Amino acid sequence: MIVPVAAGSNSDSIGRIIAERMREKLGRPIIIENIGGADGSIGAGRAARAKPDGYTIDIGNLGNRVLNGAFYSLNYDPLNDFAPISPLTTQSLFLYAKKTVPARSLTELIAWLRSNPKVSAGTSGVGQRLVIAVFQRETGARLAAAPYRSSAAVFQDLMGGQIDVAFNAPDGLPLVRAGNLKAYAATSNTRMTAAPDIPTFAELGFPTVSWTLWHGLFAPKGTPKDIIGKLNAAAVAALADPAVRSRLADLGGEVFPPEQQTPEALGALVKADAEKWWPIIKESGIKAE
Secondary structure, eight states: OEESSOTTSHHHHHHHHHHHHHHHHHTSOOOOEEOOOGGGHHHHHHHHTSOSSSSOOEEEEHIIIIIHHHHSOOSSOTTTSEEEEEEEEEEEOEEEEETTOOOSSHHHHHHHHHHOTTOEEEESSHHHHHHHHHHHHHHOOOOEEEEOSOHHHHHHHHHHTSSOEEEEOGGGHHHHHTTSEEEEEEOSSSOOTTOTTSOBTTTTTOTTSOOEEEEEEEEETTOOHHHHHHHHHHHHHHHHOHHHHHHHHHTTOEEOOGGGOSHHHHHHHHHHHHHHHHHHHHHHTOOOO
């Protein structure tokens, strides 16, 4: 399984949890290979060019499987060079801040950001930069994006005070509960099960600051349908395991409903998100870093 980001990131954790349980169904080990760089497009490109025999799969998400198509000139087609296997989880992003930020609410944070135009925001993916752009447009705040190779590195520097805020994955919620970070709002449409005490941006009057990150499993285009079926069955079995679901929930991930755990559903999701986000990215003028 190619994981197109650095070890320790959210996608890496999800991939390892799923691979561990799929191994039992498939009767053979799944080796994780982390290939980071270019917001996941290097690893995704490696997966797209792999032999379509079922022995190479990869974990993709909204950022590296859809948005990169609008940010980069790629040597593969993000929409047509992969065979979907199954969607896995959905997640919200949360707006975090270092614990020394004085704001106690989103309203106070926005006021603080407006009065401090040199605030730095850590990012580890194109999706986060897109959310930052929407957030700036809606609030009038100005953030200086600081790119990182993984979400884990963002959290490390956020706790250390090297950066001020970040839109990042639910991995940081334990750090919030431990008092090491602050969290102000979630980008999901409804409050996340993993953080029922954190309001959504929509609740707080910013419905356009909306973002749902999904993860899914893919194989190279041309992988035979019977092999896709076996891989899908292994993924579905993994997602049905209560221990797996619990571990994914700890990461802030909510598993897709069983009726949506199909190759067709994942393919439709990729297409729909490309139609939604590509025009917005091009209109916004955001560039990859």
